[in-house]
Amino acid sequence: MSNTREMKQEWKMVKQGKVRSVYEPVDNSTIRPQLVALVAGDGVSAFDEKLGVSVPDKGKYLTKISAGWFNHFIENTGYLTAFVTANDDELPEYFQRPEFYGRTTIMQKMRMLPVEAIIRGYITGSAWKAYQNGEREICGVKLEDGLENCGKFKEPIFTPTTKAPVGQHDENLTHKELVEILASAKLGIPDPAHYAVVLENLAINIYKVGAEYALRHGVILADTKLEFGIDDYDHLKVADELFTPDSSRFWYANRYAPGKDQESMDKQIIRNYIADEKAAGRRVDDIPDSILKKTASAYAYCHSLLFS
Helix, strand or coil: CCCHHHCCCCEEEEEECCCEEEEEECCHHHCCCCEEEEEECCEEEECCEEEEEECCCHHHHHHHHHHHHHHHHHHHCCCCECEEECCHHHCCHHHCCHHHCCCEEEEECCEECCEEEEEEEECCHHHHHHHHCCCCEECCEECCCCCCCCCEEEEEEECCEECCCCCCCCCECCHHHHHHHHHHCCCCCCCHHHHHHHHHHHHHHHHHHHHHHHHHCCEEEEEEEEEEEECCCCCEEEECCCCCCCCEEEEEHHHCCCCCCCCECCCHHHHHHHHHHHHCCCCCCCCCHHHHHHHHHHHHHHHHHHHC
16 A cells, blocks of 8 residues: 555545445546545434434444454455555555544455445344345345344355435345346446356355454454455455444344344444334434444444454
8 A cells, every 4th residue: 555645636526325435536547456435424214214313423433443454354354355554554645534533445446346245154134124024035035933032053144135225125135136236237247147157156255254354353243244345356255344333233142032123333323223112112312422422432432352
């Protein structure tokens, strides 16, 4: 990353997501590989909606946790990633400002897949709700009878979804639908059916590595959302963020007990508050400071367990 500190060019915001803003150099063609910057804010999204509240220093913990995971994979595995750096002193000159410190990640620019790779090691969330309603198949994966809430699958399952705009709901995809989306995405993929298989195997293996590492540090990585892109050489690389409390469910390993909901170290704290309020017939116009502070503490503790 030695060249980024020398770059003098201006950067511009090209996309503002629910949590992260994406920046590109005004003249990205002068850089090889081409780069993007992801700047994490403190905003919160839940149930496919962006909430008008902030979790203190959330963006900084998302950046630190994600960088910790990327560095772990780079140093200990052969998996390819789009990650370049999140070190403040290695950022391009444009980001050498206080508002960007601790929040900025530099990535290689990818042709991003228009799907989210969801890997579930345990049955919880929407999958458990569907299972309670009698469904025994998710994204074409057959589920056995007799599973219990938050129970562990014999093997992690791959349940990809669409990548819906803000305010819309992601839809589950079968393998056939996944291939069709990759084929129609105009990403220059030479063999969409092959890439769909590679994506599934790669996502599951990356999850397994993360889950094993987390468990050694007292954390259960119950499920996660991964995003992948394709580089100039048609290599599939994990990008965006990796195993953060925004994209994953983290549980305390020493408190784990299947058959009930688990205590979380992620944004499920906010989801639970909203769900409980709605179940009680109350409107949710705001999130109390106590819930926001509890979420901030959970993110900080999750980071301390995994990387301190």
